[in-house]
Amino acid sequence: MAGPPDRSRTRRRRPRRRLHGTVSTCWLARATQRSMDAPRTGRALERGAGTKYGGEGWRVNRAMKTKVTVSPQAHEDLRRLGPAAKDAVGDFVRRLRADRNNRSLRMSPLRATGDNGRLILAVLGGQRMALLLETEANRLTVLALRQGTLARDELARITIDISPVSGGIELVDQSEASVNVLALPERANSSGAPQTTAPQAPLHDLPVPLFARHDDDTLTRLGVAAHLLPALRQVIEDRQLDALLGGNLPMLTKDVLTALRSGMDPDDVQRHITSAWRTDEHVDPGDWERAARRPVSQVDTEDPAVLDALGEGFEAWRLFLHPEQRRLASVDFKGSAKITGGPGTGKTVVALHRVKHLVDRLPPGDTRPVLLTTYNTNLAADLKERLRLLGGAELIRRVDVKSIDQLAREVLVEAWNEPPGRPLDDQAALDLWHTVCLEAGSYDLDAAFLDSEFQHVILAQRCDTPQLYYRAERRGRGQLQRPQRIRVWELMQAYREHLSQQPRTTTYAIVADQAARIEEARVNGSTVGPRIRPESEQHNVGRTRQDASIDVAPRFRYRHIVVDEAQDLSASHWRMLRAMVPQAANDIFLVGDAHQRIYAHHVVLGRLGIETRGRASRRLTLNYRTTQQILVGARELVCGHEFDDLDAGVDTLDGYRSVLTGLAPQYWRAPDWRTEMSAVAALIKERHERYGTPYSAMAVGVPDGMAVEQLSFALQSAPYRLPTVELGKIGPGQVDGVRIGTMHRFKGLEFQRVFLAGISDGQVPHQSIETFRRTNPDRYRQERQRARSTLFVAATRARDELVVSWNGMASDFLPEGCASQAHNAAELLSGDGPPSGSAVA
Numbered sequence: 001m002a003g004p005p006d007r008s009r010t011r012r013r014r015p016r017r018r019l020h021g022t023v024s025t026c027w028l029a030r031a032t033q034r035s036m037d038a039p040r041t042g043r044a045l046e047r048g049a050g051t052k053y054g055g056e057g058w059r060v061n062r063a064m065k066t067k068v069t070v071s072p073q074a075h076e077d078l079r080r081l082g083p084a085a086k087d088a089v090g091d092f093v094r095r096l097r098a099d100r101n102n103r104s105l106r107m108s109p110l111r112a113t114g115d116n117g118r119l120i121l122a123v124l125g126g127q128r129m130a131l132l133l134e135t136e137a138n139r140l141t142v143l144a145l146r147q148g149t150l151a152r153d154e155l156a157r158i159t160i161d162i163s164p165v166s167g168g169i170e171l172v173d174q175s176e177a178s179v180n181v182l183a184l185p186e187r188a189n190s191s192g193a194p195q196t197t198a199p200q201a202p203l204h205d206l207p208v209p210l211f212a213r214h215d216d217d218t219l220t221r222l223g224v225a226a227h228l229l230p231a232l233r234q235v236i237e238d239r240q241l242d243a244l245l246g247g248n249l250p251m252l253t254k255d256v257l258t259a260l261r262s263g264m265d266p267d268d269v270q271r272h273i274t275s276a277w278r279t280d281e282h283v284d285p286g287d288w289e290r291a292a293r294r295p296v297s298q299v300d301t302e303d304p305a306v307l308d309a310l311g312e313g314f315e316a317w318r319l320f321l322h323p324e325q326r327r328l329a330s331v332d333f334k335g336s337a338k339i340t341g342g343p344g345t346g347k348t349v350v351a352l353h354r355v356k357h358l359v360d361r362l363p364p365g366d367t368r369p370v371l372l373t374t375y376n377t378n379l380a381a382d383l384k385e386r387l388r389l390l391g392g393a394e395l396i397r398r399v400d401v402k403s404i405d406q407l408a409r410e411v412l413v414e415a416w417n418e419p420p421g422r423p424l425d426d427q428a429a430l431d432l433w434h435t436v437c438l439e440a441g442s443y444d445l446d447a448a449f450l451d452s453e454f455q456h457v458i459l460a461q462r463c464d465t466p467q468l469y470y471r472a473e474r475r476g477r478g479q480l481q482r483p484q485r486i487r488v489w490e491l492m493q494a495y496r497e498h499l500s501q502q503p504r505t506t507t508y509a510i511v512a513d514q515a516a517r518i519e520e521a522r523v524n525g526s527t528v529g530p531r532i533r534p535e536s537e538q539h540n541v542g543r544t545r546q547d548a549s550i551d552v553a554p555r556f557r558y559r560h561i562v563v564d565e566a567q568d569l570s571a572s573h574w575r576m577l578r579a580m581v582p583q584a585a586n587d588i589f590l591v592g593d594a595h596q597r598i599y600a601h602h603v604v605l606g607r608l609g610i611e612t613r614g615r616a617s618r619r620l621t622l623n624y625r626t627t628q629q630i631l632v633g634a635r636e637l638v639c640g641h642e643f644d645d646l647d648a649g650v651d652t653l654d655g656y657r658s659v660l661t662g663l664a665p666q667y668w669r670a671p672d673w674r675t676e677m678s679a680v681a682a683l684i685k686e687r688h689e690r691y692g693t694p695y696s697a698m699a700v701g702v703p704d705g706m707a708v709e710q711l712s713f714a715l716q717s718a719p720y721r722l723p724t725v726e727l728g729k730i731g732p733g734q735v736d737g738v739r740i741g742t743m744h745r746f747k748g749l750e751f752q753r754v755f756l757a758g759i760s761d762g763q764v765p766h767q768s769i770e771t772f773r774r775t776n777p778d779r780y781r782q783e784r785q786r787a788r789s790t791l792f793v794a795a796t797r798a799r800d801e802l803v804v805s806w807n808g809m810a811s812d813f814l815p816e817g818c819a820s821q822a823h824n825a826a827e828l829l830s831g832d833g834p835p836s837g838s839a840v841a
């Protein structure tokens with residue numbers, strides 16, 4: 001299938017010829033020679049005297065430790081160059097920090113810049129070089145990295161500037177920009193006639209540059225790097241723009257160009273994008289010292305512990321935050337705040353930085369006044385690990401990181417001094433409803449309905465008496481007459497009776513409800529059910545006792561609560577959280593996306609005491625995970641359907657976009673499930689053997705548990721013999737193997753390549769919901785919405801490639817026309833089919 005050029009190929013197209021540059025090689029040779037001639041004092045330099053490079057100098061100061069920061073674009077270079085480059089940079093930075101004048105560092109001056117900056121080239125070894133900026137004595141910023149025989153020339157031709165909008169340092173690799181714009185495939189000559197005989201195109205047919213409508217002034221005012229304009233003016237086709245945006249451009253430039261290309265008008269770009277990047281202070285274009293110090297010029301890696309960790313993993317590099325993300329992470333809210341945004345827009349990243357910000361402002365102490373919670377234990381473990389990478393043990397020490405169900409359970413254990421009984425998993429809870437119905441001889445209400453009614457009406461609305469339930473609001477759940485409600489209530493009582501029999505069992509929903517009541521009673525000074533132990537006996541759910549220095553009423557467990565995956569929390573969960581933190585500034589900070597809701601029902605937060613209307617509700621729209629092509633395909637799954645904003649309003653994916661470009665989603669059709677499984681195995685094997693994608697970077701999502709087992713078996717069997725790992729409750733760990741799981745299990749994860757198999761009519765959504773189409777249209781709509789969201793979540797886990805397959809007829813959720821462009825799985829297996837068409841390395 002034809003698609004836009006893939007990112008990896010674009011990246012590798014390095015210039016082989018000389019292009020217009022900023023510094024001549026001759027100058028470079030002279031500068032290098034000067035540095036070699038300079039006396040080697042073995043001492044650091046202090047500004048104002050000593051050796052001069054292009055008009056600025058720094059005098060010796062042995063006592064000062066060298067500070068090294070990393071620019072966002074160097075960070076991107078590192079990501080592209082891979083682990084070996086990261087190790088080389090880590091090693092270089094460590095040596096630099098230890099001794100700025102260590103001769104083995106092989107640094108040479110390139111040129112002066114502005115009033116107080118100078119550029120330096122450094123050889124890192126293994127044909128790797130870095131471009132550094134020195135702005136103050138012993139303060140350097142790594143600006144760019146290149147690798148290969150042309151590394152020196154490429155670095156010398158980078159133009160750097162201070163953005164008048166953000167005040168940050170911006171780089172444009174002129175070589176890369178020119179190559180990406182110029183290296184277009186020959187224009188097709190559809191007539192087949194030799195080009196020389198083709199008639200001269202009339203003037204008005206000449207191709208129009210894509211950004212012709214916007215003059216240079218407008219573009220730079222919006223934030224496009226001025227040095228990019230010559231290359232940008234040559235862009236006449238989307239493919240050129242894709243290639244350009246696929247390069248390592250300043251983030252603000254990418255952001256603005258992507259928005260303009262998607263049709264946003266300059267005023268909206270100014271309002272929604274440029275203003276978020278704009279610095280509050282005056283930007284002096286010659287003051288590199290100030291520019292290098294602005295947060296927007298740095299990835300936050302000044303922490304020596306983080307730098308030391310450089311050799312251990314790429315994740316050790318902290319993220320460069322988009323100014324909007326940075327603001328949300330650090331701004332003060334009068335009370336609670338809610339951040340929504342499509343998949344991959346960095347909500348979790350913002351939540352993590354928010355936690356760090358809150359902890360940084362705590363007075364010293366030994367307690368954990370900040371809670372970070374999310375939907376399940378896997379995600380909580382992942383959050384804890386990411387938090388550790390962000391702020392080390394010091395940060396983790398002050399934060400309780402727990403899944404919401406674990407938290408609720410601990411509340412019960414603490415209050416009752418004994419466990420609440422074994423919680424049934426979802427299937428076991430359904431089985432119990434079946435049993436109850438059988439025993440009662442009731443066949444008109446199905447188990448799934450009863451389970452949902454119990455959780456989302458009876459527990460959610462706290463219907464403690466039948467009368468309350470008979471009056472309960474059931475908006476969007478269809479009609480339920482009084483006799484049926486009476487029946488539901490009776491069955492519910494029988495259900496609870498079963499749970500209380502020995503050995504006692506319970507459900508997560510009941511645990512959450514009980515925990516919420518206990519917490520509410522505790523803050524109100526009363527008790528619920530069994531005795532609550534005195535504080536002195538309590539273990540640390542969050543510790544009710546606080547540091548004397550922290551101004552929180554002792555009855556509250558936390559001072560701040562941060563919630564990820566908020567869309568999947570139930571009303572009981574929110575009641576519990578509300579009771580754990582006093583109503584005060586920055587009390588609850590929640591991030592979520594109703595488009596990704598696959599467990600809970602719509603909860604109106606405002607009704608549960610969590611008020612986030614107005615400026616306390618923000619939305620993120622820039623996706624960092626997925627390519628624009630995959631995003632377009634995924635958006636089609638949900639567009640045209642209404643989603644809430646976790647409150648009483650409506651949310652949309654308006655403005656949702658990505659600056660990454662790559663392959664379009666690939667579709668495969670098969671006559672039957674067996675053929676489809678074989679084709680998926682063949683495609684995965686090919687990606688591994690031909691493009692080197694590790695098995696662990698690929699995942700297959702299927703509709704149900706049975707399909708997981710069958711597919712695992714097919715992949716492991718001859719002739720493929722692929723290693724597989726089932727995505728289970730405990731997470732995939734580090735084991736090598738293709739990840740296989742139901743699409744539900746994809747929540748919160750991301751993979752380089754995602755395969756969604758069995759996306760067939762009757763499977764997605766499952767045909768069993770057809771019975772509701774006429775009997776219960778509300779339920780039918782809800783089940784479809786849930787299935788749609790599940791597919792949306794799974795599809796948006798893909799970073800570089802999304803492959804969707806089905807057998808028989810395609811699911812009607814899939815975009816219109818995908819069946820007609822689908823490849824034939826049977827032909828692939830017989831060797832007659834097209835190549836798999838993926839070149840994403």
Ligand SMILES: Nc1ncnc2c1ncn2[C@@H]1O[C@H](COP(=O)(O)OP(=O)(O)OP(=O)(O)O)[C@@H](O)[C@H]1O
Nearest residue numbers: 320321322342343344345346347348349624625748
């Ligand atoms: N400013 C940024 N620069 C670069 N990468 C970023 C930035 N913010 C987030 N990312 C990356 O984007 C990916 C998605 O981020 P994150 O998981 O926080 O998004 P999310 O909105 O929580 O996604 P989802 O809702 O799908 O779970 C991650 O790989 C993250 O590291």
